[in-house]
Amino acid sequence: MNRLKLPAWLTGLANRGGNAMAAPVLIVLLLAMMILPLPAFLLDVFFSFNIALSVIVLLTALYTVKPLDFMAFPAILLVSTMLRLSLNVASTRVVLSEGHTGGAAAGKVIEAFGHFLIGGNYTVGLVVFVILTIINFTVVTKGAGRIAEVGARFALDAMPGKQMAIDADLNAGLIGEKDARRRRSEVAQEAEFYGAMDGASKYVRGDAVAGIMVTVINVIGGLIVGMVQHDMAFGDAIKNYTLLAIGDGLVAQIPSLIISVAAGMVVSRVASDQDIGGQLVTQLFAKPEVLYITGAILGGMGLIPGMPNLVFLLLGSALLGAGYLVEKRAKGKPAQEAAAAEAAAASAAATPPEQEEAGWQDIMPVDTLGLEVGYRLIPLVDKTQGGELLKRIKGIRKKFAQEVGFLAPPVHIRDNLELRPSSYRITLKGVEVGVGEAINGSYLAINPGMASGTLPGTPTTDPAFGLPATWIDANLRDEAQSMGYTVVDASTVVATHLNHLITTHASELLGRMEVQALLDHLAKETPKLVEDLVPKLVSLSTLQKVLQNLLAEGVHIRDMRTIIETLSEHAPQIQDANDLTSLVRIALGRAIVQQLFPGTNELSVMTLDNRLERLLMQAMSAGGDGTGIEPGLADTIAQQAGVAAQQQEAMGLTPVLLVPGPLRTLLSRFLRRALPQLKVLSHSEIPETKTIRVTSLVGAQM
Template identity: 60%
Template sequence: MNSFLDFLKTQGSGHARLLAGPVLILMVLAMMILPLPPFILDLLFTFNISLSVMILLVAMFTRKPLDFAAFPSVLLFATLLRLSLNVASTRVVLLNGHKGPDAAGQVIEAFGHFLVGGNFAVGIIVFIILVIINFTVITKGAGRIAEVGARFTLDAMPGKQMAIDADLNAGLIGEDEARKRRAEVSQEAEFYGAMDGASKFVRGDAVAGLLIMVINIIGGLIVGMVQHGLSASDAGTVYTLLTIGDGLVAQIPALVISTAAGVVVSRVADDRDVGQQMIGQLFSNPNVMFITSGILTLMGLIPNMPHVAFLLLAAIIGGSGWLLLQRQQRDLQAAAADPGHEQAAAVAAAAEASWDDVAPVDPLGLEVGYRLISLVDHQQNGELLHRIRSLRKKFAQEMGFLPPVVHIRDNLEIKPTDYRILLFGVEIGRGVAQTGQWLAIDPGGVTGPVQGTPTKDPAFGLPAFWIDPALREQAQIAGYTVVDTATVVATHLNHLMHRYGSRLLGRQETQQLLDHVARDVPKLVEDLVPKTLSLPQLQNLLRSLLDEDVPIRDMRSILETITEYAPRLAALNPAGTGPNPDELLAQVRVALGRAIVQHWFASETELRVIGLDARLERVLTQALGSSGALEPGLAENLLGDVERIVQGQEDRGDAPVLVVPPVLRASLSRFLRHHLPHMAVLSSAEIPEERIIRVTAVVGGSPA
């Protein structure tokens, strides 16, 4: 039974909403055609006043114009209702006006007598002023705002639609949300266009009210004197007061609705309604209220001024400003006592998580303690910022691609003088930097100690001291390498960027590198990707070069080698998965042989390198060829021997470079790179013919 009653209520509510429009039209037609008794006329005038007040309140409490999208239609129906009331009241006034001031109803009598004191001259002036205010000020301004709003909304529609499509393609919003936003954009344009047209109704209504008043006064004089035998004075007094009351009872709701139209089209979209915006912005600054109170006080002290009114209002405004200042100070104290309150409130206010909460990880980041903020602060002209810009430029010139931007931020969780270097959010390096001091690094062979705080160079682990600036020259004379704090951090960052250079070359950087090369050799790039090699395969090959600190500046030679050898190696691969990556990498390294050798030996003609014993070479070839891995005992002995020889090579000032046959180069490089990242393994095929190889140490044997 209850569900049946609920169904009837729901259906009844739906039918009532459907009948609201037709019933209003019938009311308008009935008022224009059928004569209405004064009591019904009073009810309709009261309804018109209440409707105008409701429209104004709804306009005040809307947060954006589309919240009251039905306003143009409401404005049209309210105007028609008011005009039909004018027609009905005119009929009653002219028919029954000779009977007395209450012949047209108590509402018209009240507006005609009590509001203007029964003086028809005052009533005419008040009525004309209301019409001028409505027609010249409010309606004209609202119409202009609606016109400009419609124009700018239409001009901005393509950009808004493109922004919605971009968010949809990026996956930031779904199809339903995109459809909803497109509908809102269209509704906004239609709303301002409709408001521009609806304002013409209000303007016409003001003109019609003025004409109706003139016609009613002239018609009342004629009817009173001709039909009812009234004198000109009596007819003028009675019919003019009734006409003025009729005009005022119609123009005051018209003024209220015009004000509502101005509020709707002039508001700026915000999370608050108009009342909250006005109070929050007008009465939020106590200094403004103090100055206003002071001005009113000065005006109140001028002779012959209404002292009580000015001084009373000055006291009220000044007291309100003092209370507001006290409340703001309490809020600041509460925030200082509970710094996490605002953050907790913000977290609590977020009812649902969104994709905006998922922050992307920076490819390369630098976090500093609070004492190092001066090094990275723009306002303090932080030296480290300039060093990092130069560092990225130098890296691009040396390695052949532009690394990602280094995102710098402070971190209160680390020590004040510490810094961290992050790669995709993971720490790859940490160090200590003392602002206002210099780092004296011992490169070996110093003549004496220096006074300072002992530490280690964060980039290479060399012994060092933090010294005062006054001891800088003394440390340099003693053989120390002395650098400032910004250089220490920049050198550490540069070292790690070279060490992890392959991780910095992502898919996007590879495509940008190809686009850059395509400006000079477009045909070569067009024939390579994706015809010969896919973009991921090219990225992996370039990463393999960077893993061994081989620059990729000579992209033309790299691409030409890939174009030449990739089809041949792919034909030899029985799996049909394209060229073997190690074999293709070997061919590319041969093509870059001169650059690789120059990177390690500069312009030296004689290359002092490390070699392999012939017996060890055969053992390694057999072991790596059969299983692809070394047995633990052999690997341990090999690694210990190489570490000892590399240390001796560096002590003599020679480059830590091991030259091996091409068949062993890739496997030995992968094995030794993890333990000795600062050494290089070259193939004998990569050495140019004009360079002379001198083996200064042999792994697994005695020097040659």
């Protein structure tokens, strides 16, 4: 049996589902309603659907947590406006053609609004219609449009700062590439949403004006049609057509007002984790003092003669009772917690633990990485209180392992009452390597060097990089971002500082256990390569020393295969860890250069003056390890190298000193302490495909 074969485009639409057909069908229906005559029954259906749609939109807006949850709202505004205008055209056709037959000529809905809601009095209906139109046009729609306009302006101004904050979180390892793309998309969508809302509000304002004009046209046109074509008396004509026109206008204006209120709620709310109903309940009725005072005022008004005493007294009593319940609930929870704590303390005091002799178990190992926080920062590391620092630390360790090449030890977190309440301390093997302050609930606005203006708050410096910064309130976050500041919360401040210190001290974090774990991981893919190197050619300690030398100079060890192959090649003749490090650096030259100069073939570097180079080569020959350098010469080299490095950074370039191979280790070790940002490369580490541009000479002024 042959099957009916559908066209390809129809099959595609069927596969995509009914959603693909919804928008085209709706637009075609709206256009058809303006052109084709509709019977009264269909008008009732569409008017009822219009009212239901407006209520759905309002409730959806009330239960929306953030504006981007209702991104389709601007399009819905356009569609609902076109629906009301189409219904106005269709109903006008029916009113003018059938209005002489009575109030039910345009359907039951218009008749109900004309008789039941306004009592059949067209004067009252006209006043109500005008009031609703004024409220919609001059109050709700105008206010929502202004808020959307300001929101779009601030969203656009804050986009660069938000993008920089996302890039900072991505570089610090606090978020992944997927989260960064999602957050960038949200930033762009937020600006587009407010811009679309600013434009869509003009539809509603135009709809209000069109509603007034359509009503006036229906009244005047109805009088002409009724009196000229149907020979109706003036009183009968104005009664029939005015009631129908006003009923038609109210049927359109009430849904328009509802949707305008929904638009105002969406654009005027402040983003939080609660919907609007939750915000109203938790914020408006959260303080018992407010309920007490309001109840007392209403009760006092209820005692005034001539007032509606019963209403005021009942409402005042209800508010006083609500205030008492709120206060009782607020006091009950701390009292229960305090009673439980006292009971536990009493139980512990009644049965004191028996003192035991000291043992080896009392000796606690020193944590490789530790984070100690003051008591005000405990919520940052407590999952039950919404703390995100633990998750961010996991992200830091994962990003560090992916970029550097080994897994950093876990970070042990504890509270320390000896610290100031908002302070924290980062320790390495029990020794403090970093300290800072983070104010929970506030934001740190960091000036990256191009921020404009000052912010009210507590001036400070960024603990990770020493940039000038200010602790600001949460409500100033958008303003600070629009001024060019990089704004981060307290968790991000601590996480960024920790990430910077872990990267700086990577060589100290690579112990023998980490090296052995790294070899075991590599042996799963290339077991023979690892087996031939350790311990046949080099010891585990020598391999550890080579890897630590690389990490101390900021070289990543992800390419362990190249490192092991180089060591396997040269280890039979050379056993000195420093010499082996130099050979490994040459093998990793392409990766080292790419790390320092990403995306460019021209390397802007500093070099040594020829005379200084000869002096250092002579010192190397005399002292073997460079100890023969005179102190005065060493100070001069450090000063001139520091000036040249600052010039490189001012031009936006990475400060790199290019020297002959025999001098690289000496100068790198010598300058590392004074100029940690300066990287020293040898000529043999530069790939042949790269071109070199010398920007300055160190020692030219000697």
